Amino acid sequence: MEAAALGGGFGDAPVDSARAFRAVMRAMARPGTVEVVAGAAPPAPLSVAAGVAVLVLCDPGTPVYLAGGHDTRGLRGWIGFHTGAPVVAERGDAMFALGVWESLAPLDGYALGEPEFPDRSATLIVEMDRLEPCGARLTGPGIKGGAALSLPEVAAFRDNAARFPLGLDFLLCCGDRLAGLPRSSHVEAG
Amino acid sequence: MSEYNFAYLDEQTKRMIRRAILKALAIPGYQVPFASREMPMPYGWGTGGVQVSAACLMPEDTFKVIDQGADDTTNAVSIRKFFEKTAGVATTEETARASVIQTRHRIPETPLGEDQILVYQVPIPEPLRFLEPSEVETRKMHALEEYGLMHVKLYEDISRHGAIATAYAYPVKVAGRYVMDPSPIPKFDNPKLGDCPAIQLFGAGREQRIYALPPWTAVVSLDFEDHPFEASKAAADCALCGAGDSYLDEVIVDDEGGRMFVCSDTDYCRARRAAGHVGAQGAPEGVA
Numbered sequence: 229m230e231a232a233a234l235g236g237g238f239g240d241a242p243v244d245s246a247r248a249f250r251a252v253m254r255a256m257a258r259p260g261t262v263e264v265v266a267g268a269a270p271p272a273p274l275s276v277a278a279g280v281a282v283l284v285l286c287d288p289g290t291p292v293y294l295a296g297g298h299d300t301r302g303l304r305g306w307i308g309f310h311t312g313a314p315v316v317a318e319r320g321d322a323m324f325a326l327g328v329w330e331s332l333a334p335l336d337g338y339a340l341g342e343p344e345f346p347d348r349s350a351t352l353i354v355e356m357d358r359l360e361p362c363g364a365r366l367t368g369p370g371i372k373g374g375a376a377l378s379l380p381e382v383a384a385f386r387d388n389a390a391r392f393p394l395g396l397d398f399l400l401c402c403g404d405r406l407a408g409l410p411r412s413s414h415v416e417a418g
Numbered sequence: 419m420s421e422y423n424f425a426y427l428d429e430q431t432k433r434m435i436r437r438a439i440l441k442a443l444a445i446p447g448y449q450v451p452f453a454s455r456e457m458p459m460p461y462g463w464g465t466g467g468v469q470v471s472a473a474c475l476m477p478e479d480t481f482k483v484i485d486q487g488a489d490d491t492t493n494a495v496s497i498r499k500f501f502e503k504t505a506g507v508a509t510t511e512e513t514a515r516a517s518v519i520q521t522r523h524r525i526p527e528t529p530l531g532e533d534q535i536l537v538y539q540v541p542i543p544e545p546l547r548f549l550e551p552s553e554v555e556t557r558k559m560h561a562l563e564e565y566g567l568m569h570v571k572l573y574e575d576i577s578r579h580g581a582i583a584t585a586y587a588y589p590v591k592v593a594g595r596y597v598m599d600p601s602p603i604p605k606f607d608n609p610k611l612g613d614c615p616a617i618q619l620f621g622a623g624r625e626q627r628i629y630a631l632p633p634w635t636a637v638v639s640l641d642f643e644d645h646p647f648e649a650s651k652a653a654a655d656c657a658l659c660g661a662g663d664s665y666l667d668e669v670i671v672d673d674e675g676g677r678m679f680v681c682s683d684t685d686y687c688r689a690r691r692a693a694g695h696v697g698a699q700g701a702p703e704g705v706a
Contacts, residue, residue, distance in 0.1 A: 290437070
């Protein structure tokens with residue numbers, strides 16, 4: 229365990245995580261809106277927003293998959309110390325997966341849920357270079373009319389929505405900002 | 419405040435509930451199982467709603483609790499005090515000022531806004547439960563989108579009563595997929611469920627289920643072409659404030675069968691009377 233792993237958590241966990249969860253919930257409830265979060269200072273390459281999501285949602289009951297360049301010793305140590313979440317080698321075992329889009333894709337292999345329990349599906353926390361309310365067009369629950377979000381691609385998200393009620397849910401993170409993309413959102417090229 | 423963790427529940431429990439809420443928002447109308455905790459109040463008193471509220475509240479929130487529309491009933495008062503004590507949040511009786519509203523069996527008359535969260539207390543989350551007692555079977559029916567039985571039930575209402583007699587907990591279809599029990603709200607409130615700007619969360623403590631309606635979600639009350647859904651209320655105006663558009667409670671006022679109808683939403687009625695509206699039996703504001 230490196231000393232660096234011990235820092236960067238919430239200063240006042242009950243209150244910080246309550247505020248952070250509100251932002252995450254608003255993001256997931258309103259696809260296309262970008263929320264700002266604070267409170268986590270995770271080691272690189274994890275963004276503040278992804279770090280906040282991990283602190284709010286992960287614990288010993290949620291296996292985490294670290295994709296590509298996110299599978300670092302520092303990050304394993306930080307997640308292990310602050311959340312107790314086990315880091316798994318197989319994406320299919322994960323409830324949460326962390327990484328950049330290129331490392332997380334293709335989306336085959338993650339838990340999609342079961343017809344009788346569609347909630348037993350993975351949530352992907354995607355690190356983005358930019359996150360803007362423009363680009364791909366979103367419609368569906370949580371969206372009045374239409375929304376737009378700078379997604380890394382369209383086809384994978386469109387296919388994911390086509391599996392509804394099965395499917396993956398996404399938290400897209402960039403710096404201290406995050407947006408949600410649940411499986412219920414229909415995605416078209418903008 | 420030092421005696422309790424913020425909002426009473428421990429952090430690991432809140433994380434578990436928060437994950438369930440996110441999945442519920444991602445699959446509108448689907449009931450997500452969660453590990454409901456013992457709360458310092460009996461089942462049937464809103465333990466599901468309380469756990470959802472505890473997982474959602476933040477210190478800056480203004481919290482409102484209503485029971486059948488009223489802010490001043492035992493259940494509402496005790497839950498409000500519970501969170502005043504354990505979360506230190508501000509509380510209000512005014513719908514428009516609240517950021518989180520926990521409700522038992524009503525949707526406030528005042529339209530909700532984008533920044534509000536409505537938390538429902540749910541006794542029986544499964545809309546098919548009275549038709550099919552087996553959880554294994556109802557789960558299969560939801561998976562296969564096999565909702566014919568629900569229409570048979572509504573049809574039996576029509577054949578027996580000449581109209582759909584279901585007056586509360588009227589089943590709805592959410593975003594064209596899941597049939598959902600909107601909790602025992604009067605069917606008068608059903609039209610407010612859909613295309614609502616607020617986030618709506620449903621918590622069933624005893625039955626250990628959480629489900630949700632994201633804002634702006636299509637919610638359709640089940641019906642038939644020749645027997646369309648009708649949001650009904652007592653054919654009267656509020657006796658105190660004169661409102662003709664609000665859901666009314668019938669109050670028996672003497673032993674002679676005398677009765678009056680008053681707004682079930684106490685805040686709505688109070689605000690109308692404060693604005694000078696007077697019903698048939700109401701006294702103008704400020705006059706005893």
